[in-house]
Amino acid sequence: MVQILVDNNIIEAENGANLLQTCLENGIYIPNLCYLNDSQEPFAACRLCFVEIDGHPVAACTQKVSEGLQVQTDTSAVRSLQKTAFRLLLSVHEIKCKECSANKRCDLQRIAKFLKVGLKPKGLEIRLKDPGLDSGHPYLIVDQNRCVLCGKCVQVCLQKHGHSYLTFAKRGFDTVISGYIEPDDIPLTFSGCTLCIDICPVMAISLKEGIKS
Amino acid sequence: MKKQKEKGKKLNPIDNKIIDEKFGAIFAEAQRRKKERQNNSIPKIHIGLSTCGIAAGAMETKTAFEETLSQRGIEAQIHCVGCIGHCYAEPWVIIENSESGFPPIFYPQVTAGKAKMLTKLYLEEGDPRLEHILGAMEENEMIPSVWEFSRFSKEKRIVMDLCGKIDPDDINEYIAEDGYSSWAKALKSPPDEVLKQVLGSGLRGRGGAGFLTGKKWELALKQTHLEKIVICNADEGDPGAYMDRTILESNPHQVLEGLALCAYAIGAHKALFYVRAEYPLAVKTIQNAISQAMESGIIGKDILGSGFDLEMDVFQGSGAFVCGEETALILSMEGSRGMPYHRPPYPAERGFQGLSTVINNVKTLAAVPPILKNGASWYRQTGTPESPGTAIFSVVGNVTHPGLVEIPMGVTLRTLIFDICGGIPDKKKFKAAQIGGPSGGCLPEEFLDTPIDFDSLIEAGAMMGSGGMVVLDEDTCMVDVAKYFLDFTQKESCGKCTFxxxxxxxxxxILQRLTIGEGQEGDIEKLEQLSHDIKNGSLCGLGKTAPNPVLTSLKYFREEYEAHIKEGCCPAASCRALSAYYIDLDKCARGCDACVGCCPVDAVFTTSNRKKGIDQQLCVKCGECKVHCPPDYNAIFRISPAHLAPIIERPKEENQ
Structure with a gap:
């Protein structure tokens, strides 16, 4: 076990443990969307979990705990990056909280509250995808205007089934999560596995009508 | 013996003798063929047949030579070589006609027609047609040599020395020029001798970041518990950059030798070329090079009797720019989507399929054989202490002599652009040089005396990148340039990280809005803040460097951004929505119809006194009229903001 200093709290953790997970487990919240507990290779895509180490903002999920590490979670550089990343995500997110199944359980709402910012991407143009719903998967629907592309669904599917039936598709700004079945795969039928639906921080994935969980 | 044991290589005089014997035989055969070619007194026609030459019509030129030679019954040898990097001269040929008494002569822009003419007049009748030459390839008393031309004389070729001189499809031509001698030499010494030389040379990775190549290899060497693989990164994707393609197409064996040396130094038995599939000729050339090297026993099992095995293969990338980033490259080779991941672990620690992986750029690897051949201190004689060796740039855009240029590190931008590449054509003024492609920055005139090396360029706000350089003249809008590069990176982002x-x-x-006159107060600050955050927040090098074109153009050309926003004016009069063409009636000539005929939308009309006017409502601002207006009149101008264009009424009767 080693000791690290996060803001003014001394925390004990195992040497080499993931910094983000260590903070979260010790009740220090750091905004994050894409981190999966105990993941060997953190995805590091959402760019929200910034902390400051040695005067530089770094993504906490990519850092390992070591003796004497000093971490600051609330510096102006950290907050500035977090707020920009958050605003960027909101600029492609359909804000219809009242109609949204994730209302009050949504990680975006939690982060907004934590960062003390609204759910409008101040100063940025809002650009939604049209159509927003992707039904390329045999029994799942992905709402592209809710999805934050954290990739958790792809990771859990891969972990569980050794092969992911959801994948990143297209490039750049157009990147989406979409169903992907190899042409010679046997037709995929619903087995009752809803890991991807359950893990989604914004409830962007749902079962198609008529498919019962 | 004790020392040799430590290095893990059995090294005894018998091994070395076998290597010497085997390689000696290969070298002797290559030399014999070379002599045979040289002693043959028939004329030789060297034609550059890389992708660039072929695109410029070199195949038609070759066919024209072949047909004319056979029609006229002239005996001559056509020698297909790679690219020499002189794009402005494509398709080029060098004719050696020793019986005529002239030295070898370089002819630029040899079309099929010129090829027929040269065959008849020079090869048959002995008249070299001096009005068509660029120069002689060697000093002589009769005709000026190309070496009097700074485009040739100020270059220093280490990596590209043989490009355009040898047939890339014939391994013997490379061997005859001392090719693979470093490889044979290395096999006779312990692997750490190679590493020592590379470390000592101070060679830095030419892929962009400039990391010390020897250090990278050393890190892999330390992973004693892992099997190793070496990869040549030829996923060149910067707009306007084509150095790697040219080297692979013109001298594949030098890269192959460099890759083999890298494999030997770190103890890898597998080597791969990652070449983008959009480079079909490069893929074909390198595949052929690998099979020839296999056949000669230069790679494969028990290489030259040394006991060292090395397998080589080519992997074709599918054209995603981001796959040039090493972690994305690894994923794409594993069959996954090319999305960069966080380093560490570095590929040397855990890379392709869990192996310790060293990935080097084409130019880096091609520099290794000369370093091994001549020694680390020889390499350090060129370039600067911190950036030894040469830099290869593809200089494109508004320059008189564009193409590939290999110069010692430390040469200034001014020398490169004005002396070597002939400056800006059409008496225009230099405005900026965009260095390092979409990840680099634009440097204005005051940086012309900046030496070109890794650190000076970064200090100035640009970067070496992979070596693309776009020279921009005064007619270029810097907002538009930034938009162009952002459009590229935006499309090529893998989509993984938010920033x-x-x-x-x-x-x-925002940039798009600016170029159509919809800029708003605060846009500049927004661009700055966002750029800054993207730079600091992104996951990989693509994102971290993507805002550079915006940041540097804002830093050095802020007034242009302001003019777009505040006045709806594009100072270079280049943005279509903000500018207009008009005809100066004092200069326009009665009766000339050049602009009328070329206008695709019939926007040019005849005024009541038989001069011309442009109907601004119809004009699509293609600029054809300006191109076609005879130089004697030069009556067409472009102006921004558009409302400043003088209004010329269209005569009523024509309107109906």
Whole structure:
């Protein structure tokens, strides 16, 4: 076990443990969307979990705990990056909280509250995808205007089934999560596995009508 | 013996003798063929047949030579070589006609027609047609040599020395020029001798970041518990950059030798070329090079009797720019989507399929054989102490002599652009040089005396990148240039991390608004803040460097951004929505119809006194009229903002 200093709290953790997970487990919240507990290779895509180490903002999920590490979670550089990343995500997110199944359980709402910012991407143009719903998967629907592309669904599917039936598709700004079945795969039928639906921080994935969980 | 044991290589005099014997035989055969070619007194026609030459019509030129030679019954040898990097001269040929008494002569822009003419007049009748030459390839008393031309004389070729001189499809031509001698030499010494030389040379990776190549290899060497693989990164994707393609197409064996040396130094038995599939000729050339090297026993099992095995193969990338980033490259080779991941672990620690992986750029690897051949201190004689060796740039854009240029590190931008590449054509003024492609920055005139090396360029706000350089003249709008590069990075972002995926799109969207006159107060600050955050927040090098074109153009050309926003004016009069063409009636000539005929939308009309006017409502601002207006009149001008264009009424009767 080693000791690290996060803001003014001394925390004990195992040497080499993931910094983000260590903070979260010790009740220090750091905004994050894409981190999966105990993941060997953190995805590091959402760019929200910034902390400051040695005067530089770094993504906490990519850092390992070591003796004497000093971490600051609330510096102006950290907050500035977090707020920009958050605003960027909101600029492609359909804000219809009242109609949204994730209302009050949504990680975006939690982060907004934590960062003390609204759910409008101040100063940025809002650009939604049209159509927003992707039904390329045999029994799942992905709402592209809710999805934050954290990739958790792809990771859990891969972990569980050794092969992911959801994948990143297209490039750049157009990147989406979409169903992907190899042409010679046997037709995929619903087995009752809803890991991807359950893990989604914004409830962007749902079962198609008529498919019962 | 004790020392040799430590290095893990059995090294005894018998091994070395076998290597000497085997390689000696290969070298002797290559020399014999070379002598045979040289002693043959028939004329030789060397034609550059890389992709660039072929695109410029070199195949037609070759066919024209072949047909004319056979029609006229002239005996001559056509020698297909790679590219010499002189794009402005494509398709080029060098004719050696020793019986005529003239030295070998370089002819630029040899079309099929010129090829027929040269065959008849020079090869048959002995008249070299001096009005068509660029120069002689060697000093002589009769005709000026190309070496009097700074485009030739100020270069220093280490990596590209043989490009355009040898047939890339014939391994013997490379061997005859001492090719693979470093490889044979290395096999006779312990692997750490190679590493020592590379470390000592101070060679830095030419892929962009400039990391010390020897250090990278050393890190892999330390992974004693892992099997190793070496990869040549030829996923060149910067717009306007084509150095790697040219080297692979013109001298594949030098890269192959460099890759083999890298494999030997770190103890890898597998080597791969990652070449993008959009480079079909490079893929074919390198595949052929590998099979020839296999056949000669230069790679494969028990290489030259040394006991060292090395397998080589080619992997074709599918054209995603981001796959040039090493972690994305590894994923794409594993069959996954090319999305960079966080380093560490570095590929040397855990890379392709869990192996310790060293990935080097084409130019880096091609520099290794000369270093091994001549020694580390020889290499350090060229370039600067911190950036030894040469830099290879593809200089394109508004320069008189564009193409590939290999110069010692430390040469200034001014020398490169004005002396070597002939400056800006059409008496225009230099405005900026965009260095390092979409990840680099634009440097204005005051940086012309900046030496070109890794650190000076970064200090100035640009970067070496992979070596693309676009020279821009006064007619270029810097907002438009930034927009162009952002459009590229935005499309090529892998979409993984928030800043790069969404942030670059917002940058582009703001720049787009600026170029159509919809800029708003605060846009500049927004661009700055976003750029800054994207730079600091992105996951990989693509995102971290994507805002550079915006940041540097804002830093050095802020007034242009302000003019777009505040006055709706594009100072270079280049943005279509903000500018207009008009005809100066004092200069326009009665009766000339050049502009009328070329206008695709019939926007040019005849005024009541038989001069011309442009109907601004119809004009699509293609600029054809300006191109076609005879130089004697030069009556067409472009102006911004558009409302400043003088209004010329269209005569009523014509309107109906």
């Amino acid at each position: 790069c995926r969404i942030g670059t799109w917002h940058l582009l969207s």
